[in-house]
Amino acid sequence: xxxxxxxxxxxxxxxxxxxxxxxxxTGGWRTGLKPxxxxxxxxxxxxxxxxxxxxxxxADNTTFKGFDYDYCKGCQLCAEVCPTNAIEMVDEAxxxxxxxxIGGEKYGSND
Amino acid sequence: xxxxxEIPKKQKKIPYHLLTGAEAAATAMQQVxxxxxxxxxxxxQTPIIQTFSKYVADGKATTEIINVESEHSAMSAAVGxxxxxxxxxxxxxxxxxxxMIEVVYIAxxxxxxxxxxxxxxxxxxPINIHCDxxxxxxxxxxxxxxxxxxxxxxxxxxxxxxxxxxxxxxxLLPVMICQDGFxxxxxxxxxxxxxxxxxxxxxxxxxxxxxxxxxxxxTTQGPFDMPDYYFEHKRQQQDAMESFPEALxxxxxxxxxxxxxxxxxxxxxxLDDAERAIVVLxxxxxxxxxxxxxxxxxxxxxxxxxxxxxRPFPDEKIRTILTGLKSVAVFDRAxxxxxxxxxFSEVSRALYGSxxxxxxxxxxxxxxxxxxxxxxxxxxxxxxPSLQNDMRYIGLRS
Numbered sequence: 001x002x003x004x005x006x007x008x009x010x011x012x013x014x015x016x017x018x019x020x021x022x023x024x025x026t027g028g029w030r031t032g033l034k035p036x037x038x039x040x041x042x043x044x045x046x047x048x049x050x051x052x053x054x055x056x057x058x059a060d061n062t063t064f065k066g067f068d069y070d071y072c073k074g075c076q077l078c079a080e081v082c083p084t085n086a087i088e089m090v091d092e093a094x095x096x097x098x099x100x101x102i103g104g105e106k107y108g109s110n111d
Numbered sequence: 112x113x114x115x116x117e118i119p120k121k122q123k124k125i126p127y128h129l130l131t132g133a134e135a136a137a138t139a140m141q142q143v144x145x146x147x148x149x150x151x152x153x154x155x156q157t158p159i160i161q162t163f164s165k166y167v168a169d170g171k172a173t174t175e176i177i178n179v180e181s182e183h184s185a186m187s188a189a190v191g192x193x194x195x196x197x198x199x200x201x202x203x204x205x206x207x208x209x210x211m212i213e214v215v216y217i218a219x220x221x222x223x224x225x226x227x228x229x230x231x232x233x234x235x236x237p238i239n240i241h242c243d244x245x246x247x248x249x250x251x252x253x254x255x256x257x258x259x260x261x262x263x264x265x266x267x268x269x270x271x272x273x274x275x276x277x278x279x280x281x282x283l284l285p286v287m288i289c290q291d292g293f294x295x296x297x298x299x300x301x302x303x304x305x306x307x308x309x310x311x312x313x314x315x316x317x318x319x320x321x322x323x324x325x326x327x328x329x330t331t332q333g334p335f336d337m338p339d340y341y342f343e344h345k346r347q348q349q350d351a352m353e354s355f356p357e358a359l360x361x362x363x364x365x366x367x368x369x370x371x372x373x374x375x376x377x378x379x380x381x382l383d384d385a386e387r388a389i390v391v392l393x394x395x396x397x398x399x400x401x402x403x404x405x406x407x408x409x410x411x412x413x414x415x416x417x418x419x420x421x422r423p424f425p426d427e428k429i430r431t432i433l434t435g436l437k438s439v440a441v442f443d444r445a446x447x448x449x450x451x452x453x454x455f456s457e458v459s460r461a462l463y464g465s466x467x468x469x470x471x472x473x474x475x476x477x478x479x480x481x482x483x484x485x486x487x488x489x490x491x492x493x494x495x496p497s498l499q500n501d502m503r504y505i506g507l508r509s
């Protein structure tokens with residue numbers, strides 16, 4: 001928990017300035033399941049990115065990258081909208097690779 | 112047969128314009144040329160935005176006017192525009208201000224320097240379109256600066272200065288320039304105007320510290336506060352108000368250099384050797400000054416203290432100027448039912464322990480006229496020491 005600032009030290013008006021603020025990792029609110037992806041089934045349609053109510057689906061320009069668990073609340077919308085069932089919700093306790101990429105290296109390779 | 116036509120000699124240019132308070136305020140707005148004005152018409156403010164809209168339609172201002180469906184929306188649009196980084200104004204009166212109130216609190220807590228031109232009008236009910244100060248008093252605790260003006264000239268001058276006052280880096284608050292409905296808004300008076308260029312140079316560019324549309328410096332504005340931060344943010348608003356008098360001195364000082372008109376948080380009239388005084392807001396100050404002039408001719412030691420800055424309230428200045436007087440009548444054009452008038456409560460607090468005998472007079476509600484004879488009678492009543500903390504009503508049938 002960061003030290004609480006005095007009124008004189010805060011930007012006025014409740015303004016939150018990006019580089020002067022501790023980033024709240026709201027993924028800590030997630031309970032239950034977390035999303036993972038099998039890239040070999042993914043067709044890079046980015047529907048998950050469009051539908052994520054937070055910023056937990058990472059994309060490099062137009063290329064799907066995976067999940068940012070620091071912000072994912074576990075709502076499962078991404079898994080629901082995925083047209084190829086490439087996204088699978090797994091137990092929170094399960095250890096998964098970085099970005100939740102549990103399988104496949106190439107999009108839509110079906111390997 | 113030829114008629115002889117006498118051609119008048121070329122008239123000397125008169126430096127005055129015949130303007131109502133509303134037109135004077137609108138002219139100041141045209142000269143300041145704000146980025147956005149979001150507004151909804153309401154009597155007696157309507158001629159402000161009507162005149163300003165004409166200026167925009169004629170190409171004399173490049174302002175984006177947002178015509179909205181209510182004053183709640185007008186103030187909300189103003190908050191959006193000001194947050195984005197636009198120099199923003201609005202105007203309203205009475206029920207319009209009442210409807211805005213929720214968003215006025217938000218604007219001041221978000222520290223948005225929105226200029227609000229107010230044409231003071233009684234609040235419903237009963238519904239009434241005429242002047243009193245109950246609408247501004249409803250906004251008393253909103254965190255907006257409140258300046259009451261006496262006439263069209265002051266309305267113009269303060270509307271020119273308002274953006275600078277609001278945008279001062281230590282202030283950053285909404286500023287309400289309150290002019291009495293009809294008495295000022297609809298009454299034509301001689302007004303001296305500055306050139307557009309002079310106003311533009313005086314006002315300068317608008318620099319908001321954190322414009323929302325600046326993607327190089329990303330911010331979140333108006334977020335939720337838990338109990339661990341809300342208190343600190345409210346304390347900052349008090350800090351802003353406490354910084355206002357210094358900003359007012361600086362900006363009115365600069366303004367005096369270009370106009371020779373000096374303004375302060377208060378205006379003291381013939382108080383130097385006075386024994387009795389009336390404290391008053393707005394246009395009534397002008398009437399009371401005339402009576403003071405009359406009474407002075409008969410040797411009465413009387414004066415007037417006009418309060419321009421109601422928020423922040425200039426405690427120290429008032430205490431300094433009124434201490435030593437025998438008795439003071441505070442005129443309130445609004446009521447706080449179950450207590451004394453709002454101005455009386457403030458003056459009474461500022462003078463606590465000073466020994467000045469105070470009495471409260473409620474007058475002019477819903478546009479009820481105040482006559483010179485009433486004012487003379489009150490200066491007479493001030494001779495009686497039994498009036499301490501009395502609350503009386505002027506011109507009320509009882």
